[in-house]
Every structure is written in structure tokens, then in C-alpha cells.
Amino acid sequence: MSKHEYIEKLKNQLAEWEQDMERLETKMDQVQGEYKEKLDKTLSDLKVKRADFKEKFDRVEDHAEEAWEDIKEGLELAWDSLKLGFLSAKSEFIEKEKDKD
Secondary structure: OOHHHHHHHHHHHHHHOOOOOOOOHHHHHHHHHHHHHHHHHHHHHHHHHHHHHHHHHHHHHHOOHHHHHHHHHHHHHHHHHHHHHHHHHHHHHHHHHHHHH
């Protein structure tokens, strides 16, 4: 996969996750108590991971085609961390929604 294809793939997925995070934040108004605190912490953690990823992502975009392979591994680790955190938060919220029904 070329640098350009890789960057576009990550940009698209990140944009989708950011929309999902916004939806989760909106739904936080509907939850209360301990669960709301837990969800708030989870979303805060995701924002930290997203910022870490964004920093690495910006460096990849700025590097020449030859150099980006050198920092791609660090970007992929940050991506995996963000992905796992997001999927965990999303599934946790979905489970909580099922419990309400």
C-alpha cells in the first residue's frame, strides 16, 4: 500500500470514529451515575489516544515517501491503541443500551 493510500484509509476511518464519538458524547446526557463517570473516563482516554495518534499521523504526512516507512510502525501502534479503545467504548455503550431495553 502506498503512503497516499495508507493515509487516506486512516483519515476515512478516523473521521468515522470521530462521528461515532460525537454520538456517544451526545448520548452521555441519557446515562447517569457510576456508568456516566466510567463512560466519561473512557471517552477522555480515547481523546488522549486520538491526540497521540494525530501527532504521529501529522509526522507521517509531512515526511517524504522514503522516510514514512520508518515511522509507520509507531503510527500503527498508536492506531491499534485508538482502535481498541474506541471499539471497547462503543461495545460498552451498546451493552448498556441493551440493558436499558
